[in-house]
Amino acid sequence: MSSRAAIRYAKAALEQANEANLGEVVFGDMKSVAATLENSKELRTVLSSPVIKGEDKKQALVKIFENNSDVTKGLIDILTTNKRIELLGGVANSYVDLYNQAKGVKVAEVTTAVPLSSELENKVLAKVKEMTGSDNVTLQNKLDESIIGGFILRVGDLQYNASIANQLDTIKREFTKSL
Known part of the structure; x- marks a missing residue:
């Protein structure tokens, strides 16, 4: 910020x-x-x-x-x-x-544990275009090994967390709740 x-x-x-x-x-x-x-x-x-x-x-x-x-x-x-x-x-x-x-470009930030392949990058771009309704989208790939696997997609205020670390945290919370 x-x-x-x-x-x-x-x-x-x-x-x-x-x-x-x-x-x-x-x-x-x-x-x-x-x-x-x-x-x-x-x-x-x-x-x-x-x-x-x-x-x-x-x-x-x-x-x-x-x-x-x-x-x-x-x-x-x-x-x-x-x-x-x-x-x-x-x-x-x-x-x-x-x-x-000013140019109407939507910037999507994808955080992954490993660099995106071009095939996966194209799939993510298609999904972001579908989500935002904008054809003018750029993709920024950030690497963060702490998410273990999967990805975190952020477009403006929207965030979708499909990381392994997030799934493990969810399982941990559910497990401790049931004790």
Whole structure:
């Protein structure tokens, strides 16, 4: 969940990107920024560190994301100037959500213990399209070995939990109830 400040920055970035007809380009940038921050604990630590100067953080980010659009670089600059650079991950995620919302894209999150095969991914996409009534659906696969097997499907506020871990918990609750 992004903070209100991150959402405000994301809205401003989306508005600026749309005015420059770069909405889709910045969408790609923001997905890249979000993935980079999610996969790099070191970078997240640098951004949240009060010891490292804002200018140094900015230089590192500009170097890392040097191939990104001017809108993205401007966002990094404004976040640094306002001493809010630690919000970058939240802003990126919020931008992706706002962009998808504006384009009418439904995002389905599937949590599995192992990566989805393309065959299973197609089946899940078909089910999500049936559930939402939308042909414009993207699928995000998250891995979580703790669910043991099965899957958890989340589309907006709807969630369907068909994980083995959930079934075992249900059996455990029923068993302890009957004692």
